[in-house]
Amino acid sequence: MRRNISAIAVHGILGLYTLLALFPILLVIFNSFKTKNAIFGAPLTLPTPSTFSLVGYNRVFGDSAVGSYYVNSIAVTAGTIFFTLLFGAMAAWALTEYRFRWNTLLALFFSIGIMVPIRLGSVAIIQLVVSLNLINTRTALILVYTAQNLPLSIFILSEFIAQIPKDLREAARCDGLSEYNIFFHIVLPLIRPAMATVAVFTMIPVWNDLWFPLLLAPTGGKQTITLGIQQFLGQYITDWNAVLAALSTAIIPVLLLYVVFSRQLIRGLTSGAVK
Amino acid sequence: MSEVKIRNLHKSYGSVDVLKDNNLIVENGAFVVLVGPSGCGKSTLLRCIAGLEPISSGTITIGGKTVNDLPPAQREIAMVFQSYALYPHMDVYGNMAFGLKFAKTPRPEIDARVAEAARILQLEPLLKRRPRELSGGQRQRVAIGRAIVRKPQVFLFDEPLSNLDAALRINTRVEIAKLHKMLAATIVYVTHDQVEAMTLADKIVVMNKGRIEQTGKPLDLYYKPANLFVAGFIGSPAMNFLAATVKDGKTLELADSQHLNVPLPAASKPGDQVTLGCRPEHMRLGGDGTLALKGTVDIIERLGETGFAHIRMATGQTIIAEVRGDPGTSPGASATLSLAPAQLHLFDASGQRLG
Numbered sequence A: 001m002r003r004n005i006s007a008i009a010v011h012g013i014l015g016l017y018t019l020l021a022l023f024p025i026l027l028v029i030f031n032s033f034k035t036k037n038a039i040f041g042a043p044l045t046l047p048t049p050s051t052f053s054l055v056g057y058n059r060v061f062g063d064s065a066v067g068s069y070y071v072n073s074i075a076v077t078a079g080t081i082f083f084t085l086l087f088g089a090m091a092a093w094a095l096t097e098y099r100f101r102w103n104t105l106l107a108l109f110f111s112i113g114i115m116v117p118i119r120l121g122s123v124a125i126i127q128l129v130v131s132l133n134l135i136n137t138r139t140a141l142i143l144v145y146t147a148q149n150l151p152l153s154i155f156i157l158s159e160f161i162a163q164i165p166k167d168l169r170e171a172a173r174c175d176g177l178s179e180y181n182i183f184f185h186i187v188l189p190l191i192r193p194a195m196a197t198v199a200v201f202t203m204i205p206v207w208n209d210l211w212f213p214l215l216l217a218p219t220g221g222k223q224t225i226t227l228g229i230q231q232f233l234g235q236y237i238t239d240w241n242a243v244l245a246a247l248s249t250a251i252i253p254v255l256l257l258y259v260v261f262s263r264q265l266i267r268g269l270t271s272g273a274v275k
Numbered sequence B: 001m002s003e004v005k006i007r008n009l010h011k012s013y014g015s016v017d018v019l020k021d022n023n024l025i026v027e028n029g030a031f032v033v034l035v036g037p038s039g040c041g042k043s044t045l046l047r048c049i050a051g052l053e054p055i056s057s058g059t060i061t062i063g064g065k066t067v068n069d070l071p072p073a074q075r076e077i078a079m080v081f082q083s084y085a086l087y088p089h090m091d092v093y094g095n096m097a098f099g100l101k102f103a104k105t106p107r108p109e110i111d112a113r114v115a116e117a118a119r120i121l122q123l124e125p126l127l128k129r130r131p132r133e134l135s136g137g138q139r140q141r142v143a144i145g146r147a148i149v150r151k152p153q154v155f156l157f158d159e160p161l162s163n164l165d166a167a168l169r170i171n172t173r174v175e176i177a178k179l180h181k182m183l184a185a186t187i188v189y190v191t192h193d194q195v196e197a198m199t200l201a202d203k204i205v206v207m208n209k210g211r212i213e214q215t216g217k218p219l220d221l222y223y224k225p226a227n228l229f230v231a232g233f234i235g236s237p238a239m240n241f242l243a244a245t246v247k248d249g250k251t252l253e254l255a256d257s258q259h260l261n262v263p264l265p266a267a268s269k270p271g272d273q274v275t276l277g278c279r280p281e282h283m284r285l286g287g288d289g290t291l292a293l294k295g296t297v298d299i300i301e302r303l304g305e306t307g308f309a310h311i312r313m314a315t316g317q318t319i320i321a322e323v324r325g326d327p328g329t330s331p332g333a334s335a336t337l338s339l340a341p342a343q344l345h346l347f348d349a350s351g352q353r354l355g
Helices: A002-032 A036-041 A055-062 A064-097 A103-115 A118-131 A138-162 A166-174 A179-190 A192-208 A211-216 A225-232 A240-262 B042-050 B092-102 B107-120 B136-148 B166-183 B194-200 B218-223 B228-233
Strands: B004-013 B016-026 B031-035 B057-062 B077-080 B154-158 B186-191 B203-208 B211-216 B240-248 B251-254 B259-261 B273-278 B283-285 B292-302 B306-312 B318-324 B334-339 B344-347
Touching: A002 A240, A036 A240, A055 A064, A055 A240, A064 A103, A064 A138, A064 A179, A064 A192, A064 A225, A064 A240, A103 A138, A118 A138, A118 A211, A138 A192, A138 A211, A166 A179, A166 B077, A179 A192, A192 A240, A211 A225, A225 A240, B004 B042, B016 B042, B016 B211, B031 B042, B031 B194, B042 B057, B042 B077, B042 B154, B042 B186, B042 B203, B077 B136, B092 B107, B092 B136, B107 B136, B136 B166, B166 B194, B186 B194, B194 B218, B203 B218, B203 B228, B211 B218, B211 B228, B228 B240, B228 B273, B228 B344, B240 B318, B251 B273, B283 B318, B292 B318, B306 B334
Parallel strands: B031 B186, B031 B203, B077 B154, B154 B186
Antiparallel strands: B004 B016, B004 B057, B203 B211, B240 B251, B240 B273, B251 B259, B273 B344, B283 B334, B292 B306, B292 B334, B306 B318
16 A cells, blocks of 8 residues: 555656656647747647648758758767767776776876866867868867767776676687777677667767857858757747747657667676676 | 696786696696685686786696797687676577687588587577576586687686586586597696596696695595695595604504504604594494594484594594494494594694605
């Protein structure tokens, strides 16, 4: 009886929180299918046959640049995830597996990166990107985001790599694998759940970021979707239909990526390895 | 030829010496068991042979080739780990074929070798399973299979049976013995279980505190232990030790002033401190022999056909003697123990065997 009550309470609280979290998103999606008058007249109602309108979507997809903004966002996010995972896992493997002279110092250096917000270095980053001639390129964004996300990913992945039984690596050494092959064929497959976690952590802030796209790739057709949507927000007039439609569609890629990664978040992948 | 020779092997971690001046020859095709209490360095010695631990000094040769500085893969060894260390993300076939794939072995050759190993180890129905879907014994066989397919010069086993339950352990022990015969393989096997050592080995190496105490055939170690450590380690229950003083050429005085007439080596002088050793299975309850010890029955452990009587001497020391069937006595009764003179062991004050 008591357990029932506490279960109901827990589910009630979680349900309430879910509602709270989903409400703004649902509001954006509802209103993206409504006429401008209906958005302002009754923002909290569902679209009815009389208020239904695809004008926002027409305007977004009618704008040829929006497609390329999506491509930019996807490229930047995917590139960042790839490099963050690759370099993060490599650094984590090196720091956990090998005892070398500056090991602890290097680990400390990386963990400082978790504590210092990268935006403090924005001015220096702009100067660097300008002198590398990378302004208005996706490369600039990928590099900066990778640097931003590496510390935390190294931190998380190290913990997981440390849990891989030592015997497994030694068995692989006896099997004649090089250190690179041990990394790619033993370590990486075994930390897949951790990498999926890091990927999700990395992906969402990168996809949503407005700061660095604004600083490093504001023009030249290399804007990300978050920045691209800003064109519908004018100083005097805001095209709310287009903004809401663009925001709704911007959810889809990140949602798909999340579904892909969350399938990897399986526990117990290492069970059966030892003992 | 896949002989392993270890010369003056020394291994230290910082200032801690874990292996001290180890010398060992593992003959081609021999089954050598390294045995000793935990922390004696037996696993470290095995890992040094495997190349997983660098050595501090000395030489290791495998098949006539010095392998001191070679990585494990080039030493032509295969190791079976205590934890099995199967790759969890690959099926049984993948686990066995993995090393061969990286050695660029042609595919048909890999398939043939895996099929052969699977046949020997009865793993054929399991080839498509993942390690987590296997029982402990099956995982163990896969780990052995992974070693077999590499056709190594030397197999290294690191306590392979210690994660198995008692019944399976005995089965697998027999399997390993058969496998050794069938493959005519050179095996170095580490265990802390002296029964495994006695049953499997052609040659046992008893280690203690980083040193090799004695090397020999199982029964040699049993009948002629070189020192107190080996005498106490081999045999279960352990050998009984009695402190004694030499009275004259053929009499020992025990701590509780009992006298025993035993054949003593010519070199022993009156007043020498010695230790007399006698195994429980070489003692009999009841006194008709010339050599007899007196004490009180403390407890009797009955195992069925045999049992163990714990006899307390006047000094408070307890001696264990094997009894057969019904011992015909009970705790509290006084008892006499007969010793067989031929099966007594004498050790000098430094613990070395006399005679």
